[in-house]
Amino acid sequence: MKKQVSIVVPAYNEVQVLPAFHARTSQVIAELSQYTWEILYVNDGSTDGTQAAIEALQSCDPRVTSVDLSRNFGKEIAMTAGLEHARGDAIIVIDADLQDPPELIADFLRVWEEGFDVVYARRTDRDGETWLKKATASYFYRMMTRLSNVQIPADTGDYRLLSRRAVQALLQLREQHRFMKGLFAWVGFPSKAIEYRRDPRAAGTTKFNYWKLWNFALEGITSFSILPLKLASYLGMAISLSAFIAGSWIFIKTLVWGDPVAGYPTLMVTILFLGGVQLLFVGILGEYLGRIYNETKGRPLYFVQRYIPATPVTDPAEQPNHSQ
Numbered sequence: 001m002k003k004q005v006s007i008v009v010p011a012y013n014e015v016q017v018l019p020a021f022h023a024r025t026s027q028v029i030a031e032l033s034q035y036t037w038e039i040l041y042v043n044d045g046s047t048d049g050t051q052a053a054i055e056a057l058q059s060c061d062p063r064v065t066s067v068d069l070s071r072n073f074g075k076e077i078a079m080t081a082g083l084e085h086a087r088g089d090a091i092i093v094i095d096a097d098l099q100d101p102p103e104l105i106a107d108f109l110r111v112w113e114e115g116f117d118v119v120y121a122r123r124t125d126r127d128g129e130t131w132l133k134k135a136t137a138s139y140f141y142r143m144m145t146r147l148s149n150v151q152i153p154a155d156t157g158d159y160r161l162l163s164r165r166a167v168q169a170l171l172q173l174r175e176q177h178r179f180m181k182g183l184f185a186w187v188g189f190p191s192k193a194i195e196y197r198r199d200p201r202a203a204g205t206t207k208f209n210y211w212k213l214w215n216f217a218l219e220g221i222t223s224f225s226i227l228p229l230k231l232a233s234y235l236g237m238a239i240s241l242s243a244f245i246a247g248s249w250i251f252i253k254t255l256v257w258g259d260p261v262a263g264y265p266t267l268m269v270t271i272l273f274l275g276g277v278q279l280l281f282v283g284i285l286g287e288y289l290g291r292i293y294n295e296t297k298g299r300p301l302y303f304v305q306r307y308i309p310a311t312p313v314t315d316p317a318e319q320p321n322h323s324q
Contacts, residue, residue: 004036005029005109006088010078011054012044014096018053025094025102026061032106038310040065041096042082045072055308062311070303076178077302079158083167085307092161099198100159107194108161117189120153120160123198152185153193160184176294176301 007025011018022039029037041054041064051068058064067085069078079093090112094100104121111119158180162170169187 004088006038006086006091008082010042013048015049028102042067042078044078065310066308068306070305073302116192117163117166118191122193123155
């Protein structure tokens, strides 16, 4: 019996690129007839006709599964929805924008057959992106490696293959704030990287501006590290010790030599510095407290508006050819 492979594709306003993505992916899997296939599109509350495009693909390709979420829940939860509905022995997560080449799927499967549960794509270069985005992304991954007890591979996105047992382990993690790159690494299992050069977007526009990337970084840091909280304690102790030493020196100096009243600028700088430090760490505490609040609600991660499964195809000769 042939093994089944599911390809999970989260999509948010990707109507321009979906036909090209599907054609290119179909061309790749047509050469891998030793497997049966499911291409699972997750519509994450799109407003541009993405769901209609998915259903159009489904009408001419029985391998297509459609999961239409009730609203936009974000890419991390859309990926989770796709993983929960995927039926394959191996599941591949890939974006629809064609920055990650579907041609790597054959390499993923080869490594999976060697016994690895997780095969992830590591970027050697990122074409079509600004130097600032490249620099901040590189710094973020290296910072996460230092902050977290979990080793998150650098220069690695969501494009990867997961075995069935890795997916089952991952789906046991039900937290609301889902930093998937960290969760992929947290579950463990034998992993291997495949290097590639990332292409520019084939069509459409990126959904991640710098503000969203900043919030994404905060999500990752607060989900996988309590170092900011420890830093507040360490800095508080350091400032208290410095204040005690400075106060003792002023007291002794006043007794021995006398001392005029300190000037207004020194007083204001000290007050503003201490006030700023306090507000900064109150904000950090608020970030963690807000995440605790969201987790205690126990809400479902998402709701599905409509689920249309793929039609099983047992004879490879019956599978449509989209290479034209």
